[in-house]
Amino acid sequence: xxxxxxxxxxxxxxxxxxxxxxxxxxxxxxxxxxxxxxxxxxxxxxxxxxxxxxxxxxxxxxxxxxxxxxxxxxxxxxxxxxxxxxxxxxxxxxxxxxxxxxxxxxxxxxxxxxxxxxxxxxxxxxxxxxxxxxxxxxxxxxxxxxxxxxxxxxxxxxxxxxxxxxxxxxxxxxxxxxxxxxxxxxxxxxxxxxxxxxxxxxxxxxxxxxxxxxxxxxxxxxxxxxxxxxxxxxxxxxxxxxxxxxxxxxxxxxxxxxxxxxxxxxxxxxxxxxxxxxxxxxxxxxxxxxxxxxxxxxxxxxxxxxxxxxxxxxxxxxxxxxxxxxxxxxxxxxxxxxxxxxxxxxxxxxxxxxxxxxxxxxxxxxxxxxxxxxxxxxxxxxxxxxxxxxxxxxxxxxxxxxxxxxxxxxxxxxxxxxx
Amino acid sequence: xxxxxxxxxxxxxxxxxxxxxxxxxxxxxxxxxxxxxxxxxxxxxxxxxxxxxxxxxxxxxxxxxxxxxxxxxxxxxxxxxxxxxxxxxxxxxxxxxxxxxxxxxxxxxxxxxxxxxxxxxxxxxxxxxxxxxxxxxxxxxxxxxxxxxxxxxxxxxxxxxxxxxxxxxxxxxxxxxxxxxxxxxxxxxxxxxxxxxxxxxxxxxxxxxxxxxxxxxxxxxxxxxxxxxxxxxxxxxxxxxxxxxxxxxxxxxxxxxxxxxxxxxxxxxxxxxxxxxxxxxxxxxxxxxxxxxxxxxxx
Numbered sequence: 040x041x042x043x044x045x046x047x048x049x050x051x052x053x054x055x056x057x058x059x060x061x062x063x064x065x066x067x068x069x070x071x072x073x074x075x076x077x078x079x080x081x082x083x084x085x086x087x088x089x090x091x092x093x094x095x096x097x098x099x100x101x102x103x104x105x106x107x108x109x110x111x112x113x114x115x116x117x118x119x120x121x122x123x124x125x126x127x128x129x130x131x132x133x134x135x136x137x138x139x140x141x142x143x144x145x146x147x148x149x150x151x152x153x154x155x156x157x158x159x160x161x162x163x164x165x166x167x168x169x170x171x172x173x174x175x176x177x178x179x180x181x182x183x184x185x186x187x188x189x190x191x192x193x194x195x196x197x198x199x200x201x202x203x204x205x206x207x208x209x210x211x212x213x214x215x216x217x218x219x220x221x222x223x224x225x226x227x228x229x230x231x232x233x234x235x236x237x238x239x240x241x242x243x244x245x246x247x248x249x250x251x252x253x254x255x256x257x258x259x260x261x262x263x264x265x266x267x268x269x270x271x272x273x274x275x276x277x278x279x280x281x282x283x284x285x286x287x288x289x290x291x292x293x294x295x296x297x298x299x300x301x302x303x304x305x306x307x308x309x310x311x312x313x314x315x316x317x318x319x320x321x322x323x324x325x326x327x328x329x330x331x332x333x334x335x336x337x338x339x340x341x342x343x344x345x346x347x348x349x350x351x352x353x354x355x356x357x358x359x360x361x362x363x364x365x366x367x368x369x370x371x372x373x374x375x376x377x378x379x380x381x382x383x384x385x386x387x388x389x390x391x392x393x394x395x396x397x398x399x400x401x402x403x404x405x406x407x408x409x410x411x412x413x414x415x416x417x418x419x420x421x422x423x424x425x426x427x428x429x430x431x432x433x434x435x436x437x438x439x440x441x442x443x444x445x446x447x448x449x450x451x452x453x454x455x456x457x458x
Numbered sequence: 459x460x461x462x463x464x465x466x467x468x469x470x471x472x473x474x475x476x477x478x479x480x481x482x483x484x485x486x487x488x489x490x491x492x493x494x495x496x497x498x499x500x501x502x503x504x505x506x507x508x509x510x511x512x513x514x515x516x517x518x519x520x521x522x523x524x525x526x527x528x529x530x531x532x533x534x535x536x537x538x539x540x541x542x543x544x545x546x547x548x549x550x551x552x553x554x555x556x557x558x559x560x561x562x563x564x565x566x567x568x569x570x571x572x573x574x575x576x577x578x579x580x581x582x583x584x585x586x587x588x589x590x591x592x593x594x595x596x597x598x599x600x601x602x603x604x605x606x607x608x609x610x611x612x613x614x615x616x617x618x619x620x621x622x623x624x625x626x627x628x629x630x631x632x633x634x635x636x637x638x639x640x641x642x643x644x645x646x647x648x649x650x651x652x653x654x655x656x657x658x659x660x661x662x663x664x665x666x667x668x669x670x671x672x673x674x675x676x677x678x679x680x681x682x683x684x685x686x687x688x689x690x691x692x693x694x695x696x697x698x699x700x701x702x703x704x705x706x707x708x709x710x711x712x713x714x715x716x717x718x719x720x721x722x723x724x725x726x727x728x729x730x731x732x733x734x735x736x737x738x739x740x741x742x743x744x745x746x747x748x749x750x751x752x753x754x755x756x757x
Contacts, residue, residue: 045556053545256540260601263507264529264557438509455470455510 042265050277075296103149227402242340249344332394342429345436371395378403390421465515490655530559533607543587558605612643648744687736
């Protein structure tokens with residue numbers, strides 16, 4: 040056990056003291072703070088640079104003679120957009136737009152039936168904002184005009200537009216209410232990312248570590264004083280500890296950042312991350328699936344890392360493993376909008392997909408307890424088998440040198456490990 | 459504390475890496491292990507360290523099998539640099555020392571002592587990759603010696619060192635031997651083996667082709683050189699039975715003979731022909747023996 044702790048400590052402390060680790064962590068923490076305060080930052084930048092007034096000017100050709108004042112009143116009250124009536128001909132303005140002197144303009148007409156006809160001309164293909172506002176405002180004006188013609192009172196008009204009351208209720212036993220689902224999906228989304236990134240990052244870090252020790256031949260000294268199996272697990276736990284520490288730092292940074300942030304009115308996405316909305320069960324599952332996912336992939340990574348003799352070959356060797364994680368992530372992403380998709384259920388029991396897919400299901404749906412428990416059980420068994428098998432490969436793998444870069448070498452390594 | 463290898467054979471599939479190897483190293487002696495690249499030296503060392511298990515035969519040290527329990531008593535210097543390039547010298551040595559069962563403080567004391575002895579105390583807080591190859595080798599040697607092992611396995615300990623440092627290292631290793639440690643070392647440098655080892659083996663393609671004490675090996679080689687310096691022509695002596703070769707030199711000639719008795723006949727013959735100024739029977743060097751046995755292509 041003593042050797043285990045020495046290697047555990049070495050794996051953890053050396054990495055934690057490394058400049059690259061400290062810098063990455065610092066950058067991430069900074070990013071979290073920037074993200075939490077993005078509203079303030081955007082406001083500050085706007086105040087400093089000032090809004091471009093000219094860009095927000097919209098030229099209007101009013102052929103009806105009555106629409107412009109109404110539209111101006113309707114639109115300028117709410118927005119910073121400034122409407123200017125133009126005396127120029129439509130063709131002249133169109134030329135200006137084509138030449139780039141003008142962003143856009145709108146032509147208004149009123150036909151015999153008192154229907155508004157508007158033509159919006161722009162050069163930009165991604166101009167959605169202004170036309171949308173225009174359409175809405177003109178619709179309101181049209182309604183008012185029609186109401187006047189029919190001599191309807193304001194109340195009568197309003198009653199015409201009374202919204203119905205509509206509530207969606209899902210009677211499926213596993214479904215959550217819509218509000219719950221919305222909150223859950225944000226939390227699950229964020230945590231899924233955390234699990235995905237940390238599993239992919241730390242497992243490749245392990246493969247890299249093992250390959251480095253092999254290529255620098257420290258491995259020979261190490262395994263002459265501690266058994267390869269002990270070495271492997273000490274390594275996996277040491278790097279795991281590093282990952283946990285890093286995530287705790289990010290978690291704390293996130294908590295502090297969002298709670299001290301002055302951006303209170305952001306709403307929507309950030310509001311969902313408010314701690315009061317956190318579902319404890321989801322967090323517990325996140326921790327469980329993170330740990331299981333990490334250990335499963337880390338053991339696989341150590342096994343693969345022990346097969347190569349040069350660090351350059353690591354990426355190639357762990358490629359199949361990375362694809363497994365990516366597949367799990369894609370499946371889980373597909374389920375984010377519809378967690379009751381049939382294939383998700385099956386995928387969630389496949390141990391390499393469980394950490395993401397089962398976590399998604401358990402976070403988004405009200406699953407019976409046995410479902411996550413069963414998948415956790417399957418993962419534990421797989422982890423055990425992989426650990427046992429990994430140790431056998433590792434024992435031989437660390438002694439193998441040469442141009443080994445294919446999975447066929449697993450057989451060779453097991454053979455060598457036996458001897 | 460005798461290290462004993464009896465009939466040790468190691469096969470990888472169809473390939474026999476080590477074939478019926480026998481050797482015994484007494485306490486307080488040094489054993490030289492010679493062989494060309496790929497001869498099976500590293501495989502043998504790995505078996506001694508317990509990293510590989512022999513297919514046949516036994517390896518015992520002091521009557522016991524070597525296991526992780528004995529690892530604090532073993533020092534191993536691998537052939538290639540076995541250090542973390544990014545770790546600082548002291549951190550690294552503390553870590554390796556702890557793995558060999560040392561306490562942290564003892565390790566630190568030992569590190570200071572050895573860095574001082576090898577005249578490199580200034581590298582204590584440097585990263586290994588910043589050091590020159592020779593200095594890295596010194597750190598590597600410290601890692602193998604710092605925990606005062608009773609069994610030392612040194613794979614090419616002198617590679618990459620300049621002559622001054624070779625002497626420094628030699629004296630450190632000799633101290634260990636004089637304190638009763640058992641030492642096995644491999645080298646390509648025959649002169650080092652000749653100078654340090656009481657016993658030696660030459661292995662070639664897994665076979666132990668030469669084995670014994672230095673003197674036995676030289677005697678049994680059955681080839682000696684006789685150098686004679688004389689003013690008259692010695693060419694006629696080439697026809698004496700037992701002379702296998704003759705090289706004429708400015709001052710006389712060098713004869714290769716198979717038997718020491720022939721040397722006496724050469725001396726008599728040379729004196730009959732005229733006065734001689736110098737007569738010497740030269741032992742074959744280990745280099746010659748190695749080349750003759752293993753083949754010139756590997757020398």
